[in-house]
Amino acid sequence: MSPTDGTRIDSRFAACAKENRPTLVTFITAGDPDLETSLEILKALPGAGADVIELGMPFSDPMAEGPMIQLATQRALAAGQTMKKTLSMVHAFRETDADTPIMLMGYYNPIYAYGNDTFLKDAREAGVDGLIVVDLSPEEDSELCIPAIKAGINFIRLATPTTDDARLPAVLANTSGFVYYVSITGITGTATPDAHRVAEAVTRIKGHTKLPVAVGFGVKSAAQASEIGRNAAGVVVGSAIVNAVRESLDAQNRATETTVSAVKELVADLARGVHAARSQAAE
Amino acid sequence: MSQKPNTLRSGPDDTGHFGIFGGRFVAETLMPLILELEKAYEAAKADPAYAAELENLNTHYTGRPSPLYFAERLTGELGGAKIYLKREELNHTGSHKINNCLGQIVLAKRIGKTRIIAETGAGQHGVAAATVCARFSFPCVVYMGATDVERQAPNVVRMKMLGAEVIPVTAGAGTLKDAMNEALRDWVTNVEDTYYLIGTAAGPHPYPEMVRDFQAVIGRETREQIMQAEGRLPDMLIAPVGGGSNAIGLFHPFLDDPDVQIVGVEAGGLGLDGDKHCASLNAGKPGVLHGNRTYLLQDGDGQIYEGHSISAGLDYPGIGPEHSWLNDIGRVKYVPIMDDEALDAFQLLTRVEGIIPALESAHAVAQVVKVAPTMDKDQIIVVSISGRGDKDIFTVGKILGYNL
Numbered sequence: 001m002s003p004t005d006g007t008r009i010d011s012r013f014a015a016c017a018k019e020n021r022p023t024l025v026t027f028i029t030a031g032d033p034d035l036e037t038s039l040e041i042l043k044a045l046p047g048a049g050a051d052v053i054e055l056g057m058p059f060s061d062p063m064a065e066g067p068m069i070q071l072a073t074q075r076a077l078a079a080g081q082t083m084k085k086t087l088s089m090v091h092a093f094r095e096t097d098a099d100t101p102i103m104l105m106g107y108y109n110p111i112y113a114y115g116n117d118t119f120l121k122d123a124r125e126a127g128v129d130g131l132i133v134v135d136l137s138p139e140e141d142s143e144l145c146i147p148a149i150k151a152g153i154n155f156i157r158l159a160t161p162t163t164d165d166a167r168l169p170a171v172l173a174n175t176s177g178f179v180y181y182v183s184i185t186g187i188t189g190t191a192t193p194d195a196h197r198v199a200e201a202v203t204r205i206k207g208h209t210k211l212p213v214a215v216g217f218g219v220k221s222a223a224q225a226s227e228i229g230r231n232a233a234g235v236v237v238g239s240a241i242v243n244a245v246r247e248s249l250d251a252q253n254r255a256t257e258t259t260v261s262a263v264k265e266l267v268a269d270l271a272r273g274v275h276a277a278r279s280q281a282a283e
Numbered sequence: 284m285s286q287k288p289n290t291l292r293s294g295p296d297d298t299g300h301f302g303i304f305g306g307r308f309v310a311e312t313l314m315p316l317i318l319e320l321e322k323a324y325e326a327a328k329a330d331p332a333y334a335a336e337l338e339n340l341n342t343h344y345t346g347r348p349s350p351l352y353f354a355e356r357l358t359g360e361l362g363g364a365k366i367y368l369k370r371e372e373l374n375h376t377g378s379h380k381i382n383n384c385l386g387q388i389v390l391a392k393r394i395g396k397t398r399i400i401a402e403t404g405a406g407q408h409g410v411a412a413a414t415v416c417a418r419f420s421f422p423c424v425v426y427m428g429a430t431d432v433e434r435q436a437p438n439v440v441r442m443k444m445l446g447a448e449v450i451p452v453t454a455g456a457g458t459l460k461d462a463m464n465e466a467l468r469d470w471v472t473n474v475e476d477t478y479y480l481i482g483t484a485a486g487p488h489p490y491p492e493m494v495r496d497f498q499a500v501i502g503r504e505t506r507e508q509i510m511q512a513e514g515r516l517p518d519m520l521i522a523p524v525g526g527g528s529n530a531i532g533l534f535h536p537f538l539d540d541p542d543v544q545i546v547g548v549e550a551g552g553l554g555l556d557g558d559k560h561c562a563s564l565n566a567g568k569p570g571v572l573h574g575n576r577t578y579l580l581q582d583g584d585g586q587i588y589e590g591h592s593i594s595a596g597l598d599y600p601g602i603g604p605e606h607s608w609l610n611d612i613g614r615v616k617y618v619p620i621m622d623d624e625a626l627d628a629f630q631l632l633t634r635v636e637g638i639i640p641a642l643e644s645a646h647a648v649a650q651v652v653k654v655a656p657t658m659d660k661d662q663i664i665v666v667s668i669s670g671r672g673d674k675d676i677f678t679v680g681k682i683l684g685y686n687l
Contacts, residue, residue: 064310108308135309137307139306
């Protein structure tokens, strides 16, 4: 029995599978456009239909991100977001929501600067369930992945179109919670994935693991989420949500009265998409 | 640490680490490419045909060996140690960058890639990359910070004439760090056909090792040349350090000679208080960026500073991982030189030797100005003139008040 058996992430994917629908994973950048609004958005996500939350830890050099998430990161940092504040958001979220899984997503340096052990302890205490750290490959597992698992936190690995069958076992070895399949070679929120090729890749990965496979990078609409969700256990949407935040802001990048509702509407739409995924397939 | 205890020259270890530094911190999409590159480089190293092709290019295309020149007037002016200049500025394209570009382009050809991308700060690496792409018939895209495009205009024109597409990067402060982020975004998008020609001894393994090996020709030649001129090794080596490729190239063949003092010169910018400098080793702390663990300029929350230097080529908040290791074990001493000191040294070398150094190299000359007078007349300093200063005449001319 591993310390990460039966986490909130496991339970949520299992519950969605039981309903015969894909899990909707929604990404927002912590502190975008400001701490208070961002917390309000975070708290509104489950009610709008998000099953799992991916909370971006802002970093000055987000090398895997497209323009939308780069800009969100810059807004958050300009508003003074820090790792402590990001963890405090999770803590505040947990006061009213004990069930919705939260993963922190980002880059290694802000974690390393915080101190790996302190970070894992504080993240666990705040109620974080999983980590996605883009620039930590399996080759560097001893850094954070193994300690995270010991601390009871899922370490979710990205598999990509360049991860071939020979490499997949290394990528999957210490992965838990789910496998995040990156649907394109490229940065977030840019190219549109080819649903047919994604389905092939998901089937290929399923041959190597019992873990659920969620698909992200480039999924922007309810229709796409629905199509990809026919075959994948989960669908991740990020840039589209972050863009909804951006479009609601005033000229000085400040939140307006439509900011939170814009995100809620988009997430509700995406949720309808994933709920319809398998029923459409049956038609 | 698997480096042998009796040598400092066997790094990195099998996983690409120099002590705690180095490593492979990249997105999964790039991992298979980096592993492929590592294999390809190992195979190339074992292939005499590869070495022969490179040596032929170094000799007939670059013009190697570069001279080791006794700077008689500078020595007399400073009144202390004998000063020799390792004249990398005389290479084809005007800097040491060509050594690395030739090594990598021949490797890219062996792997079968068909498109080259590169990042550049001062434009020296961009020009060298565009040059080898012209010579070997590759399309070439160079990412360059928008600020640098402006202050290094002559090199931008050269790259364009050589057929490269220069893409100005406006993210961040528009300098080398931002250009590298954008190059990585290109690479992750175009993995099938694209080779990333990194310009300095940094990035994920095997780049720091590979770039060092290509640049180590500088140090190997220096050993032979100084033995011929003086019959002994120098007392001190001095080189400028941004990412640190010319420096590691000069230093590496001397690491196991304890009597040779080795000094790397970082850009002190406007001073080490605050963030208007690029002295990663003197004022930064270890972190992870652009594929490796190394000293970085960063705030307490792990956000990376943009850095500042009068020299675009030193304007980078990190440094090659082998330098971080050499710093921590105390083998190499790293010192900062301020913008104004570099500017004075730029003018001094120009006036007394008739050699216009790049602003990067002027930082090393400024350190010579500080230490040569404190040394005996029979002592020897070798300083790396890593590049020529033609590209900087507008920047310097503006500061000195010339009507351009």
